[in-house]
Amino acid sequence: MSKEITPRSDDYSQWYIDLVRKAGLADYSAVKGCMVIKPYGFGIWENMRDALDRMFKDTGHVNAYFPLFIPKSFLSKEAAHIEGFAKECAVVTHYRLKNAEDGSGVIVDPDAKLEEELIVRPTSETIIWNTYRDWIQSYRDLPLLINQWANVVRWEMRTRLFLRTAEFLWQEGHTAHASKEEAEQEARTMLDVYADFAENWMALPVIKGVKTENERFAGAVDTYCIEALMQDGWALQAGTSHFLGQNFAKAFDVQFSTKDNTLEYVWATSWGVSTRLMGALVMAHSDDEGLVLPPRLAPTQVVIVPIPKPLPELEDIAQKIASDLKGLGIRVKIDTDDQNRPGYKFAEYEKLGIPVRLGLGKRDLENGTIEVARRDTKEKSSVAIDGIAQHIAGLLDEIQQNMFNRALAFRNEHTTSVDTWDEFVHVLETKRGFISAHWDGTSETETAIKEQTKATIRCIPLDAVEEDGACILTGKPSKRRVLFARAY
RNA sequence: CGGGGUGUAGCGUAGCCCGGUUAGCGCGUCUGCUUUGGGAGCAGAAGGUCGCAGGUUCGAAUCCUGCCACCCCGACCA
Numbered sequence: 016m017s018k019e020i021t022p023r024s025d026d027y028s029q030w031y032i033d034l035v036r037k038a039g040l041a042d043y044s045a046v047k048g049c050m051v052i053k054p055y056g057f058g059i060w061e062n063m064r065d066a067l068d069r070m071f072k073d074t075g076h077v078n079a080y081f082p083l084f085i086p087k088s089f090l091s092k093e094a095a096h097i098e099g100f101a102k103e104c105a106v107v108t109h110y111r112l113k114n115a116e117d118g119s120g121v122i123v124d125p126d127a128k129l130e131e132e133l134i135v136r137p138t139s140e141t142i143i144w145n146t147y148r149d150w151i152q153s154y155r156d157l158p159l160l161i162n163q164w165a166n167v168v169r170w171e172m173r174t175r176l177f178l179r180t181a182e183f184l185w186q187e188g189h190t191a192h193a194s195k196e197e198a199e200q201e202a203r204t205m206l207d208v209y210a211d212f213a214e215n216w217m218a219l220p221v222i223k224g225v226k227t228e229n230e231r232f233a234g235a236v237d238t239y240c241i242e243a244l245m246q247d248g249w250a251l252q253a254g255t256s257h258f259l260g261q262n263f264a265k266a267f268d269v270q271f272s273t274k275d276n277t278l279e280y281v282w283a284t285s286w287g288v289s290t291r292l293m294g295a296l297v298m299a300h301s302d303d304e305g306l307v308l309p310p311r312l313a314p315t316q317v318v319i320v321p322i323p324k325p326l327p328e329l330e331d332i333a334q335k336i337a338s339d340l341k342g343l344g345i346r347v348k349i350d351t352d353d354q355n356r357p358g359y360k361f362a363e364y365e366k367l368g369i370p371v372r373l374g375l376g377k378r379d380l381e382n383g384t385i386e387v388a389r390r391d392t393k394e395k396s397s398v399a400i401d402g403i404a405q406h407i408a409g410l411l412d413e414i415q416q417n418m419f420n421r422a423l424a425f426r427n428e429h430t431t432s433v434d435t436w437d438e439f440v441h442v443l444e445t446k447r448g449f450i451s452a453h454w455d456g457t458s459e460t461e462t463a464i465k466e467q468t469k470a471t472i473r474c475i476p477l478d479a480v481e482e483d484g485a486c487i488l489t490g491k492p493s494k495r496r497v498l499f500a501r502a503y
Numbered sequence: 504c505g506g507g508g509u510g511u512a513g514c515g516u517a518g519c520c521c522g523g524u525u526a527g528c529g530c531g532u533c534u535g536c537u538u539u540g541g542g543a544g545c546a547g548a549a550g551g552u553c554g555c556a557g558g559u560u561c562g563a564a565u566c567c568u569g570c571c572a573c574c575c576c577g578a579c580c581a
Contacts, residue, residue, distance in 0.1 A: 028575095047573080102579070172504080172579060179581070232581095252581060291581060322540050358541035376540050386540075503581085 020366075022303045027247045034297055035176045038306045038366055041293075048174040048181035055367065056293060058314035060184065063292060064164065066216050066311070067186065070208050076160045076188060081142050083166075084133035089141035093266040096140065099233020103170040105135040135168040140234065140259075140285060143189045144267040151191060151281060153272045158201070159191040177294035178251075178503055185289035191281045193271065195260070198282035199237075202258040205286040206239040209254035217292065218309040218418035219243050219299050220426050221253055222449070222498060224474025229461050235285075236260035242473045242498065244426045245298040248447025250473045250500035253295050256286035294503075299422055300391075306368025307390055309418050310411040317347040317407060318369050322357050322376030329375055332400065336373065336385070339404035345411065365390060370414050371407060391418055432496070439487050439499070443468055449500050453484035453493035460488050470499045 019037045021029040035041050040056030052060065068078070084107060090097045111127030114120075136142065143161075150156060164186045174180050188205060192198040206223055213219045221241035231238040235257035243253045264270070264280040271281055300307040310316050317340055321329040333349050340347040350360055357374070364372050374386035385403060388395045391414050398406055429448025433439045442450055454460060454472065464487075465471050479495040486493050 043573085099580095169580075171581095173575095173577090183581085185581090255581075287581090289581070320540095324539070353539090356539050356541085356543060358539085358543085360542085361540095362542045374540065378540070 020303060020305065023246065030303070031294075031298060032176060034301055034306060038368065040297070040306075041176050043176075046181075048171060050176050050180050052184075052290070055314065059296070059308070059312055060290060060293060062312045062314065063212075063216070064186070067208075067212055067288065068162075068164075070212060071162050071186075071188065074160075074204060074208060076162045076190075078163060079161050080163050080165070081139050081146065083136055085136050085139075085142045087132045087134055089145055090134055092141060093234050093262055095262075096234035096266075100137045100169070104137055105168045105170055107133040107135065136165070137167055137169045138285075138287075139163065139165070139167075139187055140189065140263055141267070144263040144269060144283070147189075147191055147281075148267050148269045151269055151271050154193050154274055157191055157193045157271060157281065158197065160188075160201075161190065162186055162188040175294070175503075177290055177297070179291075183290045185287050187285060187287045190284045191264075191269070192283070193273070193279075193281065195282050198260075198284050199258050202237065202239055202256045202284045202286065205284070206241065206254075206256040209241050209256065209286070209288060212288075213241055213243065213253055213292075213295075214419060216309065216311050217296055217299070218311075218415055218422060219253065219295060220419065220423040222474060222476055223478075224476045224498065226255075226474055227458070227461055227472045227497070229458050229465075230471065230473075232257045232285075234259060234262055236262065239477075240474050242449075242500075243295055243299060244429060244448060244500070245295070245503070246425070247298070248429055248501075250449065250498075250502040251291075251295050251298070252473070252502065253292060254286070254288040257284060259283035259285060300418055301368065304362070304393075305366030307418065308368035308370060310370040310415045313368065313370050314346065315348045315367075315369050316345050316411055317371045317373060318364050319347065319349045319373045319375060320357060320360050320364075321350070322374060323353055324377060326377060326380070328380060329377075332380070333375055336375075336400070336403055340407060343404055343408050345404075345408065361388075365393075371410060373403075373407075389414055391421075430498075433487065434484070436487050440468060443470055443499075443501070447501065449473070449498045451496045451498055452487045453495075454497050455486035455489050455491035455493055460486060460491075464488055464499070468501075470501050473498045473500050473502060 020033040023030045038055065039053050041053055042051045044051045108129055109123045109127045110129060111124040112121040113124040115122045147159065151159060166182055166184050168182045171179055171181055190201050192201060210221050210223050213221045221243045223239065223241055226238040226240055232255060237258040239256045240252050241254045243251050245251055261280040261282060263283050269281050270278045273279055296312070297306065300309070319333045319337060321333050337347045337349050361372065368390060370390050372388040374388065379385050383400050384397045385400050386395055387398045387410070389410065429446065430451060431442045431446060431448060432451045433442055434452070439450060439452055461472055475495065475497045482495055484493045484496065485491065
């Protein structure tokens with residue numbers, strides 16, 4: 016049991032905060048609502064970013080970068096879009112400071128007021144579509160498949176490290192297509208990429224679905240999402256992909272000449288995942304001792320702890336094992352620190368979530384073995400040093416798979432089908448998790464359910480089967496079940 | 504923006520009601536020695552504008568006034 020981290024059973028929310036801070040992922044900053052991502056946390060994010068970036072490139076996308084600042088007038092061009100973001104925009108009004116005459120410090124120079132105020136991007140659709148107008152003339156210019164890695168600002172009232180901060184890092188893909196079908200396909204393809212990443216890299220099972228009107232992205236025709244379940248039974252949206260129709264093309268007048276020499280508006284998508292994934296990663300897998308990281312994202316996958324005594328042979332063996340592991344592409348670290356004792360180190364590496372720890376001491380030297388401790392199950396075993404690298408490589412795969420299986424089992428156990436309002440409320444209060452239930456398809460009903468229970472419709476699963484039923488609240492007819500949950 | 508709470512060393516805190524030694528303790532840090540297979544022991548040391556600004560008083564961490572910051576709970580949101 017960690018001495019520093021509040022147990023999940025005492026206070027789940029505090030456990031999360033303790034973990035993020037004590038494991039060195041992030042810290043509060045001098046700016047309210049903004050965080051400092053520390054090297055260890057950033058290392059995990061870099062691994063996520065690199066994997067996603069490869070997947071984007073493999074699906075034909077290229078990276079570019081657009082400005083942080085957006086002219087205010089751009090944001091008012093798409094009515095629904097601005098409505099979604101207006102309340103949380105940071106605005107730049109001046110471009111110069113000067114020394115206060117009374118010597119009290121610097122003040123904003125009132126003579127340096129901008130003619131048109133600039134908005135710090137909450138998302139980049141507007142500035143990008145304003146640019147695309149110049150880039151797209153012909154069907155030959157399409158499709159345009161661009162992604163950008165960037166920071167965005169949404170001025171949130173209440174923030175939580177990684178899950179909701181005023182500034183966060185993300186990627187946003189913005190694509191333009193000649194046909195509706197192709198754009199819809201793109202939105203679905205990127206949703207698949209996100210699901211693939213979540214499941215195979217983060218070991219996080221997700222449900223692919225489409226958002227209801229209430230939860231849809233401002234300015235989108237359809238919003239697709241991947242939804243994950245956290246250990247406290249709350250849902251977390253891990254990624255979104257939007258089919259934007261021709262909304263932004265019309266707002267920014269982006270037309271192209273077709274093969275038939277007619278002029279048409281282009282079809283658009285946008286899609287993104289953010290540092291929020293860090294929060295999902297922590298809340299899906301970790302325990303009261305600390306982080307539990309999936310091997311594919313762990314900055315360090317294996318740590319070797321020589322149990323110190325002045326034994327130079329240990330160092331040599333550790334180096335040899337590390338070298339073999341590196342040869343297999345495994346990220347390994349040897350702990351050469353001789354100040355802290357092994358017990359302290361064990362606890363420390365558990366807190367950091369390093370998937371495999373190798374303990375190497377005098378006893379092992381005599382037996383030709385090494386102690387292998389896996390983080391996900393906390394099991395320890397003694398393994399022959401001969402052939403250890405191959406063994407570890409296999410073990411890392413096994414841990415990755417086990418973490419996914421465990422999270423999937425948890426989600427299955429916490430997904431409940433209900434057919435009555437009483438059941439719905441009862442499950443929500445006791446067991447939590449996803450609740451699969453019928454809904455009459457109206458925003459009014461969804462809003463009423465949210466007001467009464469705080470539960471929202473996370474998505475209409477893409478694989479939902481046609482099934483006649485009655486809405487749990489109104490009793491009106493329904494054609495398929497949707498997924499409800501309380502959500503972050 | 505409403506309601507509640509907290510500001511004392513890097514971190515966590517005692518003291519505050521009821522003003523009065525040099526502001527105490529734990530963790531961490533530094534030095535030395537002994538240790539090292541699950542969060543080491545002993546000895547010594549350094550480290551403080553008690554959130555900020557006024558006021559009351561012979562005397563303020565403590566009482567009064569104002570301000571600031573952050574946290575928690577709501578409304579809003581990925």
